[in-house]
Amino acid sequence: MSKKILMITGDFTEDYETMVPFQALQAFGHQVHAVCPDKKAGDSIATAIHDFEGDQTYSEKPGHRFTLNASFSEIQASDYDALVIPGGRAPEYLRLNPEVISKVQHFFEAGKPVAAICHGAQLLAAAKVLTGRRCSAYPACSPEVEACGGEYADIPVDAAVTDGNLVTAPAWPAHPDWLAQFQKLLQ
Numbered sequence: 001m002s003k004k005i006l007m008i009t010g011d012f013t014e015d016y017e018t019m020v021p022f023q024a025l026q027a028f029g030h031q032v033h034a035v036c037p038d039k040k041a042g043d044s045i046a047t048a049i050h051d052f053e054g055d056q057t058y059s060e061k062p063g064h065r066f067t068l069n070a071s072f073s074e075i076q077a078s079d080y081d082a083l084v085i086p087g088g089r090a091p092e093y094l095r096l097n098p099e100v101i102s103k104v105q106h107f108f109e110a111g112k113p114v115a116a117i118c119h120g121a122q123l124l125a126a127a128k129v130l131t132g133r134r135c136s137a138y139p140a141c142s143p144e145v146e147a148c149g150g151e152y153a154d155i156p157v158d159a160a161v162t163d164g165n166l167v168t169a170p171a172w173p174a175h176p177d178w179l180a181q182f183q184k185l186l187q
Contacts, residue, residue, distance in 0.1 A: 035075055
């Protein structure tokens with residue numbers, strides 16, 4: 001059964017964590033609207049490729065341009081069945097936008113499926129929706145998950161965890177598990 005899914009993203013979102021779910025969810029037959037505050041359908045955002053090359057943290061390289069297909073100012077969270085929050089650096093500044101926070105909170109208040117990956121947990125923490133929930137994220141985000149009352153799920157980088165309506169994963173190597181668990185919630 002096809003669902004209408006909102007993806008909230010922004011400049012320097014992680015390339016794979018944006019493009020792969022955007023395309024995969026459409027391949028499952030879902031309608032996905034990718035939006036960014038202060039941008040409209042047809043505008044593009046910069047992405048960054050985060051890679052794991054043996055350094056103390058991920059490396060960052062320029063990614064592709066990603067074209068948004070809906071306008072943030074025109075969407076209503078209540079029109080959507082589910083939410084996707086990619087990682088990268090976008091969540092660190094998106095969490096400062098009260099409209100973004102309100103939209104994220106809507107999905108939790110309504111019990112709708114939410115999928116967040118990597119630094120997407122920063123947005124969940126700022127929205128204060130993690131209290132009592134088990135949430136995975138890039139390990140550097142674990143203090144934020146715990147500071148807002150969540151339980152950080154320290155799982156392998158290629159795994160995901162579901163807690164109620166929330167599916168989370170540490171980073172893009174988890175796409176197969178993360179998207180499979182999200183698809184189950186969407187059914």
